[in-house]
Amino acid sequence: MERIISYFIAVLLDVIAGSSPFLHLPLYDDLGVILLVAAVFSYVASDLSVTLPISLLPFSLIAHSYSLLLIATVSSALSFYLKDKATSFLTTLTTSLVVFSLRPELQVLSFLLLIGILVYLGLDLRGTIANGILFMVIASILLPSQGIQSSIIYILSDITFYSIFFGVIGLAIQGRNLPKALKRTPLLFLPYATIMLTIGVPSQYYWWTESSFLFKSNPLSLWVEYGYFPQLNQIFGTWPLSHFLPYPIGVSFYMFLLTYLSGLFSYLMFKRLGVKRAALFALAYQLLSPFYDPYLLVGYAILPLTAYLMTTAMKVPIKYTTVALSSMIGSSFPLFIISAILLGYLTSKRNLLWFGLVMVGSNAFWIVPYLLLGSPHLSSTNFLSMVLILPIVSILMKFGERDRVLLSLISLVYLVSGLPLSQAFYPVAIASTLLAISGSGIKKLISGVTIAFLLLLPLFQFATYHPFSLPSSVQAINKEIDNATLVSWNYSYPYLSSVPINLTPLSSKAIQYYVTSSGGVEENPDYVGLVSAKPILYNLTRVNYTLLPNTPPILTINSSSFYLNYSSAGISYTVDNNVEIKSLIGYQFIGWSLPKNVSNFTISFKGSLLTKVANSIFFLAKGLHNESLSTSINFTVLEFYLKRSGPLFIYDNGFKFLGNLGSIPENGSLNFSFSFLDKGNYTFLYMEEINGREIILNKNTTLASGELNSFGFIMPLRDEINLSSIEVSYFFPINFTDNWVSWYSPYPSSIKVIPSYPLSGTIYFFPAVKVEVNGQIVGNGSFLKDVKDITINSSSGFHNLTLLKLVYTKTYYLVGKLPVNTSTLVRFESIFNGEGITIESHLPLNVTIEPLGLNVKVNGQFTNSTNFVLPPGRNVISLLYPGASLEIFGLYISLMSFIFTVLSGFIKDGLRYILKSIDSFYKRFEQ
Secondary structure, three states: OHHHHHHHHHHHHHHHHHOOHHHHOOHHHHHHHHHHHHHHHHHHOHHHHHHHHHHOHHHHHHHOOHHHHHHHHHHHHHHHHHOHHHHHHHHHHHHHHHOOOOOHHHHHHHHHHHHHHHHHHOOOOHHHHHHHHHHHHHHHHHHHHHOOOOHHHHHHHHHHHHHHHHHHHHHHHHOOOOOOOOOHHHHHOHHHHHHOOOOOOOHHHOOOOOOOHHHHOOOOOOEEOOEEOOOHHHOOOHHHHHHHOOOOHHHHHHHHHHHHHHHHHHHHHHHHOOOOOHHHHHHHHHHOOOOOOHHHHHHHHHHHHHHHHHHOOOOHHHHHHHHHHHHHHHOOOOOHHHHHHHHHHHHOOOOHHHHHHHHHHHOHHHHHHHHHHOOOOOOOOOOHHHHHHHHHHHHHHHHOOHHHHHHHHHHHHHHHHOOOOHHHHHHHHHHHHHHHOOOOOHHHHHHHHHHHHHHHHHHHHHHHOOOOOOOHHHHHHHHHOOOOOOEEEOOOOOOOOOOOOOOOOOOHHHOOEEEOOOOOEEEOOOOOOOEEEEEOOOOEEEOOEEEEEEOOEEEEEEHHHOOOOEEOOOEEEEEOOOEEEEEOOOOEEEEEEOOOOOOOEEEEEEEEEEOOOOOOEEEEEEOOOHHHHHOOOOOEEEEEEOOEOOEEEEEOOOEEEEEEOOEOOOOEEEEEEEEEEEEOOEEEEEEEEEOOEEEEEEEEEEEEOOOOOEEEEEEOOOOEEEEEEEEEEEOOOEEEOOOOEEEEEOOOEEEEEEEOOOEEEEEEEEOOOEEEEOOEEEOOOOEEEEEOOEEEEEOOEEEEEOEEEEEOOOEEEEEOOOOOOOOEEEEEEEEOOEEEEEEEEOOOEEEEEOOOOOEEEEOOEEEOOOEEEEOOEEEEEEEEOOOHHHHHHHHHHHHHHHHHHHHHHHHHHHHHHHHHHHHHHHHHHHO
16 A cells, blocks of 8 residues: 555656756756655655656656656665665765755855754765765766866865765764763754855845834834834834844844744654654754745744643743743734644644633734734735645545644645735644654655655755845945935835835925936925924015026027037938927937037027937037048047936947936926036036926036037937027026025126015115116115016126015015024934924924824824914924824733733632632532
């Protein structure tokens, strides 16, 4: 009977191998899988080893790989005749092939793990040395053709050294007893856990940085800044480890610690449940640790400890309290309670109801808010490898303990179904399956097959695993916005800023930075913050205004005077009210000459752009002439790609990247300008203005001052540009604060000041400059009505305007220092379930708060208004999240649960005493 079952299982193995993901791996990985299966079978059940080559026959024919059939046949024959003596050789050969292309540190750790297992199982380690001799022979055969410097020779030499070196150490350890103080079992789980220190950070941990908002915020709150994020149950699990340990060392230590504990705690559980070879089953449980998932990993490691605590002979209050504490730690994986109750069915059936109530009650501090406010989204987990175990577990229904097998079967079916909450069944499926296959007889055969299948999963995980690393460009973004209040991300890494959440609806005034899809960071010019406080000046009003430098153009091109200095073949253009230009044959040039010896200047365009194939390029050049356009680019050119956050390049015998521009629309209305300044001996791209929005760039073009002689467009095939005007004008930057406005111009210039609304009153200004109001020249002290614009005319040189005001019923300040202290001190601090804002000012303040559904307290009193006035002095505003009452209620239930668990023994004894007293009373009464 066993031979028949083993044959069908071997055929099943062949079918699986035909569609195995391992077939897509290098050849030595495929061989490693086959040899590993043979090694396990040689240790557990030699009958299956004989049928293995027969079952591999169809696969070898399909794969046209008779070498696989030969290797499988030889290894199966070895395992049948030598039995467990071949296991150390085959397992070492498997390890050699699987780690063949890994980094040296992973190879060393893998051999450490291997020797630890072989020594623990008491197998003959001479097979490890034989493996080293085999690889030495192979290296000797390949050496003449490959050469001493060949990478394959290096790898074979390393495997030879590891096998012989660690094999000799293993034999030395086997030859003498270990010190009694050195326990073997804890050491058994150390090598695999140590590998976690070297494999790199999985992608699910990428946000686990010191600047992540998930761990900067208060762990006792369900809220992060400006958004609901349920993380309360992480207090005892992932939050402390990730918060206090540096990245990425902290992540590696976290994985090491929990992977080690999963093996140690599962050993305690299997030992308590009377499983033979508990250490071997615990090792299998450890190897299946989901190291790639930070939340599932903590629940997976703590689950066996919780099951172990349920079976201990401690006093009831102590037992319930320890189970409650372990469940709180494990609940960083939110589905831990479900997993613990399911596994508790196998370990403590009689008291399962009470254990369930204890765990739910102690975790009420996060369960209650989760139920009422919502819980984090957990994706369904579909482990294909688990499907392979289902037929084996079905066979166990006849031979095993029904409860264990039934729970294993249900867990596996639900796990692979992809139904909601399926992740909760992963640790239960692994633990219950290992419990179900522990036994003797036919179960020993099935145990070997099942463990072999289970081991395929960690092999596949490591074979396909690639550590995650943040690109340097993203790290630069993170540092750039580290202290931001709110960041709107349009990028692939949404959890890297202090508050990287996109809330809709949310006023744009609350967003400080925008991160574009290409990784650029743009500051929001409309940003005021969630809380804006403006001083109330009563008879003093600070007026918002716009400053426009007014400079005469030095070159103007429009439809009435359109011309091209430079153009290449394949350009079509028509002149109407606008000038429509099309590219007909690939990339084409159109260009105009700049005035000679121009230094500080602005080039402005108005029109529209239609992108069909690729992005057009605006360029500035030196050395451009008509002959240049008939050949490849042989002149120096500065290229501006007209696209969102387009790159800026300079070509001078090779391209050089200078940075990114602002967000230029790729299609539609085109109204932009570029301003250039001479600084030292170089020309700087000082500013760009796009549809009225100014962006300061201040980038060194590396071109010498005064060298530019032309500008224009490089247009790809079928792109169109419609131009209504092109203007080149002088440019000078304006520096301004609340107290003054200054500028330097090498030629006579003027600045137009446009207030945000018309003003009336007596005008005062300093220093004495020529001033025009609404186009009319006025003197200092003139009374004016309906002032819409003020023009300051100045000579060449430096000018500093320190006063510009109008006095009527109140004083309207445009420029100049106010005769009062308008400074305001604002401090933010985290408080329980919210944020506290302390504001100090010498003036009364008009405060506006963004409406985010928060409860607002002003100086201890609740208010329903989002706009109010604060008196002078110190004021405190509290923004409270609406989930506070739920947290307090859940915390109350948790505290009461712990009180009842501690007092449960006394209550139980008291009830027994009362019942006994009542019974004695009735007996006396009957007598």
